Amino acid sequence: MTPILSTILLTHVVFGILAVAGMYSLWMMLxxxxxxxxxxxxxxxxxxxFILISWISGAYYYLTYYGAAVKPVIKGGxxxxxxxxxxxxxEHIFLFLPFLLAVVLVAVIFSGTKxxxxxxxxxxxxxxxxxxxxxxxxxxxxxxxxxxxxx
Amino acid sequence: xxxxxxxxxxxxxxxxxxxxxVITIWGELNAPLKNWLASTFTHHWLGKSIISVAVFxxxxxxxxxxxxxxKSEDNNGVVWLLKFLAWIAILSxxxxxxxxxxxxxx
Numbered sequence: 073m074t075p076i077l078s079t080i081l082l083t084h085v086v087f088g089i090l091a092v093a094g095m096y097s098l099w100m101m102l103x104x105x106x107x108x109x110x111x112x113x114x115x116x117x118x119x120x121x122f123i124l125i126s127w128i129s130g131a132y133y134y135l136t137y138y139g140a141a142v143k144p145v146i147k148g149g150x151x152x153x154x155x156x157x158x159x160x161x162x163e164h165i166f167l168f169l170p171f172l173l174a175v176v177l178v179a180v181i182f183s184g185t186k187x188x189x190x191x192x193x194x195x196x197x198x199x200x201x202x203x204x205x206x207x208x209x210x211x212x213x214x215x216x217x218x219x220x221x222x223x
Numbered sequence: 224x225x226x227x228x229x230x231x232x233x234x235x236x237x238x239x240x241x242x243x244x245v246i247t248i249w250g251e252l253n254a255p256l257k258n259w260l261a262s263t264f265t266h267h268w269l270g271k272s273i274i275s276v277a278v279f280x281x282x283x284x285x286x287x288x289x290x291x292x293x294k295s296e297d298n299n300g301v302v303w304l305l306k307f308l309a310w311i312a313i314l315s316x317x318x319x320x321x322x323x324x325x326x327x328x329x
Contacts, residue, residue: 156326156327164243168239171275172308175229175232179305193301200312
């Protein structure tokens, strides 16, 4: 792998983890009785930016290197399921995250400072953010499984 | 920012997630669809990525244009839609995992 591709792969991983950390932070903020509206906006915006960077860098790595150099190694190795199940599911479920984050960003902008007073809206948004975070953590762990299967 | 904008965004995300899930499973079962995605967009996954973005913004825009502004600032519809979107994400992710497990073990 060239240094540029290594950097792009690292970008995908680091920004993906930052996005998931941002989602988890949003979840914890929403569990507070009076969530800070400015922090919710800031974290949802940055998480969306991070997931977009991870998406673009991951796409470049996947399209230019993974398919030709990594996929055949995994499929021919001891853990073919790491590609055939884990990677296949991961690469498609990942596509849910930018849109879920976009909705969360619009929701926190829309609700503004009212979120603390509207328990039903806060509860529904917390549920959505919790689902999004759990999907994000599962995708991150899937990446570890796929990396391990190449070695 | 109106409730209408948020509701439209939720419908856009719901449609995008469902489209990604359906064309992924359908593409695996129907080679011509996967081949069409690959030939049109250079790679089937790139095609799904582009389609997911197009569906999100397309549905957001269309729902925003055709839906009426709510008479009150009642959030009940938004609450229901946020939960609906979360369940669509859960069911779609589960469907994809179960589908690829089935394909592996069959």
